[in-house]
Amino acid sequence: MPDQKPVLVWDGRCGFCKIWVDYWKQLTGGRIEYRTSQDYQAARDAAPSHEGELENELPHIDSGAFAKSVQLVRPDGTVADGARAVFESLGMLATYESSRAFAWIAEWAYRFIAGRRDLFYQITRFTFGRRIEPARFWATQWIFLRALAVIYAVAFGSLAVQVSGLIGTRGILPLGPYMEAVTRAVGMERWHMLPMVFWFGDWSSENDRMLVGFCWLGVFFAFLLLFGRMEKMLLAVLFIMYLSMSSAGQDFLSFQWDALLLEAGFLAIFLGRARIVAWLFRWLAFRLFFLSGAVKLLSGDATWRNLTALDFHYHTQPLPTIFAWYMDKLPASMERASTFIVLAIELGMPFLIFMPRKIRHFGAWMMIGLQVLIMLTGNYTFFNILSLALCLFLFDDQALARFVPERLVSHRLFSKKYGPGRLTSGWRTEPASLSKIERAFAAALAAIILLLGIGRMIETFAGGDAPEPLKTLVRVASPFQIVNTYGLFAVMTTTRPEIIVEGSEDGESWSTYQFRYKPGDLNRAPRWIAPFQPRLDWQMWFAALGNFRQPQNRWFINFISKLLDGSPEVTGLLERNPFPDHPPRYVRAMVYEYSFSTMAEHRHSGAWWDRQPLGTYLPPVGYKNPR
Numbered sequence: 001m002p003d004q005k006p007v008l009v010w011d012g013r014c015g016f017c018k019i020w021v022d023y024w025k026q027l028t029g030g031r032i033e034y035r036t037s038q039d040y041q042a043a044r045d046a047a048p049s050h051e052g053e054l055e056n057e058l059p060h061i062d063s064g065a066f067a068k069s070v071q072l073v074r075p076d077g078t079v080a081d082g083a084r085a086v087f088e089s090l091g092m093l094a095t096y097e098s099s100r101a102f103a104w105i106a107e108w109a110y111r112f113i114a115g116r117r118d119l120f121y122q123i124t125r126f127t128f129g130r131r132i133e134p135a136r137f138w139a140t141q142w143i144f145l146r147a148l149a150v151i152y153a154v155a156f157g158s159l160a161v162q163v164s165g166l167i168g169t170r171g172i173l174p175l176g177p178y179m180e181a182v183t184r185a186v187g188m189e190r191w192h193m194l195p196m197v198f199w200f201g202d203w204s205s206e207n208d209r210m211l212v213g214f215c216w217l218g219v220f221f222a223f224l225l226l227f228g229r230m231e232k233m234l235l236a237v238l239f240i241m242y243l244s245m246s247s248a249g250q251d252f253l254s255f256q257w258d259a260l261l262l263e264a265g266f267l268a269i270f271l272g273r274a275r276i277v278a279w280l281f282r283w284l285a286f287r288l289f290f291l292s293g294a295v296k297l298l299s300g301d302a303t304w305r306n307l308t309a310l311d312f313h314y315h316t317q318p319l320p321t322i323f324a325w326y327m328d329k330l331p332a333s334m335e336r337a338s339t340f341i342v343l344a345i346e347l348g349m350p351f352l353i354f355m356p357r358k359i360r361h362f363g364a365w366m367m368i369g370l371q372v373l374i375m376l377t378g379n380y381t382f383f384n385i386l387s388l389a390l391c392l393f394l395f396d397d398q399a400l401a402r403f404v405p406e407r408l409v410s411h412r413l414f415s416k417k418y419g420p421g422r423l424t425s426g427w428r429t430e431p432a433s434l435s436k437i438e439r440a441f442a443a444a445l446a447a448i449i450l451l452l453g454i455g456r457m458i459e460t461f462a463g464g465d466a467p468e469p470l471k472t473l474v475r476v477a478s479p480f481q482i483v484n485t486y487g488l489f490a491v492m493t494t495t496r497p498e499i500i501v502e503g504s505e506d507g508e509s510w511s512t513y514q515f516r517y518k519p520g521d522l523n524r525a526p527r528w529i530a531p532f533q534p535r536l537d538w539q540m541w542f543a544a545l546g547n548f549r550q551p552q553n554r555w556f557i558n559f560i561s562k563l564l565d566g567s568p569e570v571t572g573l574l575e576r577n578p579f580p581d582h583p584p585r586y587v588r589a590m591v592y593e594y595s596f597s598t599m600a601e602h603r604h605s606g607a608w609w610d611r612q613p614l615g616t617y618l619p620p621v622g623y624k625n626p627r
Contacts, residue, residue, distance in 0.1 A: 004075040005030075005031065005032060005033045005075070006031075006032055006033065006072055006073065006074050006075060006088075006089065007032075007033045007034070007035055007040075007072070007073040008021070008024070008032055008033070008034050008035075008070055008071070008072050008073075008085065008089050009035050009036070009037050009040045009061070009066065009070065009071040009072075009073060010034070010035075010036060010037065010066070010070045010071075011036070011037050011066050011067060011070075012036025012037060012038045012039070013038075014117055015117075015121050016117040016118070016120055016121035016124060017070070017117070019121070019124055019125075019128075019130065019131070019132060020124075020132070021034060021070075022131065022132070023132040023133070023134070024086075024089060024090065026133060026134050027090060027134060028089060028090065028091070031091075032089050037063075037066035037071075040058070040061075041063065043058060044058040044060070058073075059073060059077045059078075059079060061073075061079060065081065068081075068082075068111075068114060069081045069082040069085070069110065069111075069114055070082075070085050070086065071085060072084075072085035072088055072089055082107055082110050082111070083096065083103070083106035083107045083109070083110040084096055084103070084106075084107070086110070087106070126358065127355070127356035127357065127358055127359055128356050128357050128358060129357060129358055131398075132357075133396075133397075133398045135275060135278070135396050136275075136396060136397040136398075137271075137275060137278040137393070137396055137397060138397055139397040139400050139401040139403070139404040140278065140392055140393060140395060140396055140397055140400050141271045141272075141278070142404055143392055143400055143403060143404065144268070144271075144281075144389055144392045144393065145225065145228075145231065145235075145268065145271070146226055147385070147388075147389040147392070148225070148264065148265065148268055148389060149222050149223070149225040149226035150222070150226065150385075151261060151382045151385060151386050151389065151531075152218065152219075152221075152222035152225065152238050152242070152261070152265070153218075153219050153222035153223060153226070154381075154382050154385075154531045154532070155218075155242065155258075155261060155382060156215045156216070156217075156218030156219045156222060156241075156242070156245075157215070157216075157219045158381070158531075158532050158533050159215045159218075159245060159249075159253075160212055160215035160216050160219065162534070162535055162536070162573060163208075163211045163212060163215055163245075164208040164211065164212060164569040164572075165536070165567075165569040165570045165572055165573040166249065166252045166535060166536070166573075167211065167248060167249060167250065167252065168207070168208040168211055168569050169207060169208055170208075170562065170565075170567045170568075170569045170570070171208075171562070171567070171569055171570060172252075172536070172555055172558045172559045172562055172570060173250045173251065173252070173555055173558060175198065175207065175211070175248050176207065178248075178250060179194075179198065179199070182194060192476075192479055193479055194247040194248075194479065195243055195244070195247055195479055195480055196243065196244035196245075196247040196248055197240065197241070197244045198244055198247075198248055208569070214241070214244075214245075215245070217241070218238065218241050218242065218245075221234050221237055221238055221241070222238060225238065232269065235265065235268050235269045236269050238265060239262065239265040239266055239269060242258075242261060242262060242265065243262055243480065243481065246258050246259075246262060246481065247479075250555075251539060251552070251555050252535045252536075252539065252555075253535070255381075255383075255533075255538070256383070256484070256486055256487075256488060257380065257381055257382060257383035257386065258481075259481050259484040259486075260288065260383065260386055260387075260484065260486070261382070261386060262480075262481040262482070262484075263284060263481060263482055263483060263484055264281075264284065264386060264389070264390065266480075266482045267280055267281055267284065267449070270442075270445060273434055273438070274434060274438065274439075274442035276442050276443075276445075276446045277442070277445075278393050278396075279446075280445075280446060280449050280450075281390060281393040282353050282354075282393050282394060283449070283450065283453060284390060284453075285350070285353060285367075285387075285390045285391060285393065285394060286350045286351075286353050286354075287453055287456065287457065287485075287486065288387065288390065288486050289345075289346050289349065289350040289367055289387075290346065290347065290350040290351075291456075291457070291460055291485060291486045291487045292346045292486055292487050292488060293342075293343055293345075293346025293347035293350075294346075294347065294460060294461070294487065295460060295487030295490035296309075296343065296346075296487070296489065296490055297343070297347075298460065298461070298490070299490040299491050301490065301491045301492055303492040303494065304339070304343065304492065307336040307339040307340055308335075308336065308339070309339050309342075309489075309492040310335040310336075310338050310339045310342070311332065311335050311336075312492055312493065312494045312495075313489070313492060314327050314328040314377060314596070315328055315496060315594070315595055315596040316492070316493040316494065316495065316496045317377075317378045317489075318378075318379070318518075318537075318538055318541040318542075319378065319379040319517055319518060319526070319527075319529070319534075319537065319538070319541070320377065320378055320379070320526045321376065321377055321378060321379060321526055321527070321528040322525050322526050322527070322528065323376045323377050323528070324377040324378060324526060325525070325526055325596050325608060327377055328596050329599060341370075342370065345366050345367060345369075345370045346370070349363040349366045349367050350363070350367075351363075352364075353394055357396075357398075360394055361394070361395065361399070363394070364391050364394035364395065367387075367391060367394075368388060368391050371384045371387045371388050371391075372384075372388075375530065378530075379517070379527075379528065379529050379530040379533075380530060381530055381531050381532070381533035382530070382531040382533075384530070385530075385531055448473075449482075449483060451470060451473060452473060452474060452477055452482070452483035453483050454466075454470070455470045455471065455473065455474040455483075456474065456483055456484065456485040458470070459474070459485055460485055460487070493545065495593055496519075496544075496593060496594045496595060497544040497545065497591050497592070497593055497594075497614060498518070498519055498520075498544055498591065498592050498593070498594045498611070499540055499543060499544045499589050499590070499591055499617050500512060500520060500589065500590045500591070500592060501513045501560070501563070501587065501588075501589050502587070502588050502589070502590065503563065503578060503579055503583075503584030503586065503587050504584055504585065504586045504587075504588075504620070505584060505585055505586075506585070507585070507586050507620060507622075510588070511578035511579070511584075512578065513563070513574055513576065513577065513578060514574060514575045514576035515534075515536070515537050515540065515574055515575060516534055516537060516573070516574065516575040517529055517534045517537045518534075518537040518540055518541065519594050519609055522597075522607045522608065522609045522610070522611065523605075523606050523607050523608065524608065525608045526608065534573070536559075536573045539555065539556075543556050544591065544617075547617070548589075548617065548618050556589075556618075560587050560589070560618065560621060563583065563584070563587050564583055564584070564587055564621070564622060564623060565583060566579070566582060566583030584622075585622050585623070586620045586621065586622040587618075587620070587621060587622065588616065588618055588619060588620040588621070589616070589617040589618035590613065590615070590616060590617060591613075591614045591615060591616070591617040592611040592612060592613055592614055593611060593612045593614050594609050594610070594611045595609070595610050595611075596608065596609060596610070597609055597610050
């Protein structure tokens, strides 16, 4: 009959078959009719034998055939079985017929599995669960975008209260002179080397209000995104704004979490009907976690290889929390076991991202647990929260839809933004097909992101010895930070040198500048301040690992100069300025080795830190002529 559908007949007593047939039903929609072999035989037995069309509609199939494979009854009465029936039902017949070798392998695999249904039923339950659903990410991306909006708000808000002291006119690294120097050095190439909107303005004069306003505007746009307004446009605008801040921020915005936010923010622009973008987020999560573990072993650092890294990490990390003080007191055996677990999770769990659903979820929960522990013991700004948000894509709507309010999924705006097409049972959405242009664009985007990611992986494992076209692609894309490399603490710091900055009126009596969050006062407990990032405090940790003459620490001399000038924007970044009325005549920097106090020392004196003098970091400096 012209309007008759193909019928896929399967053994209704087979639990393995039921799981997969239920899945195929969701893929094929109403295009295929599904019947159990028992129903098929009953319908054939009950049909009048004199109907001429019986053999076309319900052709005879030997009962033993159903025990061996599914049977696809076509509208013309012909029958296909085995792997061919599956491929044809799923609309993949061209793939099956692409080569005889592929078809032979497919049939062999089908027979192998069909002969061991009980075994593969248990494997399916263990890896996928009792129900398999097509991977959909409408609810997943809705939750992710809410998380991304909060992270953007935190990132811009954190900068708003610091940007004047960091890159303002009287800041440590003023933006105006920096832009002038870049222009003199590279000319028009500056647009590619430092992509930012600030090239459109005049930043040679007072600009602090504009910088602060720019950051607060980012917070405002982030809140609009949080409430689901103009999402595509806002995602693009927020990416451009944060890329501009990252380019303008120089040393103070060169952290891996800034790069990760830009990479995640760029991919988020393309979220929608193309499910490949969700898989690109999985690719990002894989690179983030796996490279974090790989660099630790590739560096050759002895503390990672002999599992002693966490003996030092808790007190030597940039800004530990109070929980780190207690973790530092764990027995050595537990710290070594913890180091092994960290490496096992970072190196092993990322590969589970590409495994079946339940195995992937196990890997996701292990990586989530690691991020939570890191977040409890160290202040890494929004890095851990963003890493947790990326883990959302290791799940799917089958797991996360319960966290989307029911009033939203039934609302026409949610359907329009996150689930175009026909709404099915509950929250589920049957997505509309992509147009040819959309498919081509999604494929091109995926190819570029994958190639750039491979290039970054080669940089890590082979020192950048990649084919020249790939190196060129990476070099051209690098300023835009749409694909980056990751890996903190490749070499574990085993001591904690800490810079203490002091000022003096006479060069004899010295008073200490107290930073807001980095260690200084021995009796001040480590604080938990994430997701806020005090960027000057962070840079002081890096400066202490070297000396002020190194190029990467050029900002430190500028910082000292601003203290001698009494810049209110810079001293406002500190907790205590011992010279509130006028700047000192001299400033110096001493260096100490800090370590956590013991339990006994803390009980006796209340001190959270011990310190030993190491010498002078910067000798006394001042202006020649008194002001």
